[in-house]
Amino acid sequence: MKYTVFTPTYNRERxxxxxxxxxxxxxxxxFEWLIIDDGSTDNTEQKIKDYIxxxxxxxxxxxxxxxxxxxxxxRAIEEAKGDFIICVDSDDYLKDYAIEKIDKFSRVPHGxxxxxxxCIDEKGDIIGDEFPKSKSVFNLIDLTYKYKVRGDKLWVFxxxxxxxxxxxxxxxxxxxxxxxxxxxxALKYDIFVVxxxxxxxxxxxxxxxxxxxxxxxxxxxxxxxxxxxxxxxIAPSYKYKxxxxxxxxxxxxxxx
Numbered sequence: 001m002k003y004t005v006f007t008p009t010y011n012r013e014r015x016x017x018x019x020x021x022x023x024x025x026x027x028x029x030x031f032e033w034l035i036i037d038d039g040s041t042d043n044t045e046q047k048i049k050d051y052i053x054x055x056x057x058x059x060x061x062x063x064x065x066x067x068x069x070x071x072x073x074x075r076a077i078e079e080a081k082g083d084f085i086i087c088v089d090s091d092d093y094l095k096d097y098a099i100e101k102i103d104k105f106s107r108v109p110h111g112x113x114x115x116x117x118x119c120i121d122e123k124g125d126i127i128g129d130e131f132p133k134s135k136s137v138f139n140l141i142d143l144t145y146k147y148k149v150r151g152d153k154l155w156v157f158x159x160x161x162x163x164x165x166x167x168x169x170x171x172x173x174x175x176x177x178x179x180x181x182x183x184x185x186a187l188k189y190d191i192f193v194v195x196x197x198x199x200x201x202x203x204x205x206x207x208x209x210x211x212x213x214x215x216x217x218x219x220x221x222x223x224x225x226x227x228x229x230x231x232x233x234i235a236p237s238y239k240y241k242x243x244x245x246x247x248x249x250x251x252x253x254x255x256x
Contacts, residue, residue, distance in 0.1 A: 001058065002106075003031035003099055004082030004159070008072035010038040012090035013047050022093035024056050028100035032058040032082060036075050039066030068174030070167035070223075073181070077162055084115075085157045091202055092119075098198040102156055105194055109137060113189035115156040118197040127151045127201055131193040138193055140186035145236045154199040161189060168226055175216045176223035183230050221251045 005023060009016065023033055037044055040063075048061045064075060076085065084106065088094060105115055119127045128151010132138070143149040165185055167176045217224035228248040235241045 001030060001032045001082045003084050003086055003102070003156075004076075004080035005031055005033045005086045005088055005094075005099075006073075006076040006080060007033065007035050007088055007090050008038060008069045008076070009035060009040065009044060009090040010066065010069075011040045011042045011044070013040070013042045013044045015091040016044065016047055019088065019090060019093045020051050022096060022098075025096035026057075026094070026099050027097050028103055029057075031086075031099055032060060034076055034080055035059070035061045036072035036079075037061065037063040038069065038072045039064065066174070067169070068176070070176040070178075070181075071169055071174075074166050074169065077159075077166065080159055083159055085159050085162060087155050087157070088199065089201075093200050095198050095200070098154075101196065101198055105192065108158070108192045111190055112137060112192045113158055113161045113185045115192045115194065117154040117156070117194050117199065119152050119154055119199045119201040120197040122200065122202055126197060128153070130195050133195065136192055136194070137190050139190050140182055141234050141236075143191075143193075145234075145240070152201055161185070168223065170220070170222040173220040173223050175220040177213070177216075177227050180223070180227050180230060183234055187234070217247075217251060218254055221254065224251050 007019065035048055045061070045063060048059065052059045052061065062075065062079060064072070086102065102115060108115060118130065121127055129149045131149060132147050165181060167181050225248055228244045231244045232241055235244060
């Protein structure tokens with residue numbers, strides 16, 4: 001397979017059908033759908049088995065004990081067969097030409113770790129900011145601090161680079177922010193950006209976004225401190241460094 005569409009899921013049975021239908025409708029067919037079930041207690045497993053029995057697309061389903069999205073992501077890095085890994089959450093879905101469009105940009109320059117596309121919400125509005133139009137290759141650290149690009153994006157990772165990275169895993173903690181992985185990679189590699197929205201993203205009331213980083217960091221202090229140590233390493237000014245030190249010490253004082 002040239003592409004692996006990776007979906008981490010936990011008790012998202014009611015949303016998976018929409019994503020499945022969007023994958024069935026893809027105009028480009030050389031991909032697999034890899035679902036890492038992070039210990040769901042609903043009917044997710046049976047639903048995926050039904051999709052597999054339909055034999056419309058290549059599907060692999062792997063179930064593991066509940067450990068958080070970052071552990072599911074680590075498992076996907078090990079299991080993916082595609083040259084590229086497209087990350088799509090279980091409550092999101094792709095436009096039916098998404099993988100075909102991704103493939104048109106797949107010959108990325110050397111030193112690029114991923115392609116990055118825009119996301120839209122259910123109303124069709126772009127989430128966050130568009131990329132600068134001055135060029136196509138940027139470093140994520142520059143995009144974050146110099147250009148101040150914010151908002152969820154569709155990430156398409158080159159597996160031969162991603163295979164060398166993992167989220168840290170801490171006993172008793174179930175959350176590590178995606179920035180830990182992305183900024184680690186950004187210390188060495190760039191990303192190729194495209195100002196086209198290929199993913200529809202919907203925020204659910206019971207999703208990680210609704211919980212908020214403050215509570216997630218408080219409940220998972222080791223992962224949070226790892227994140228702030230990394231931010232201190234890449235911070236471009238003392239203003240940012242002081243902010244990150246404050247947050248690090250706050251988490252430490254809370255018992256982390």
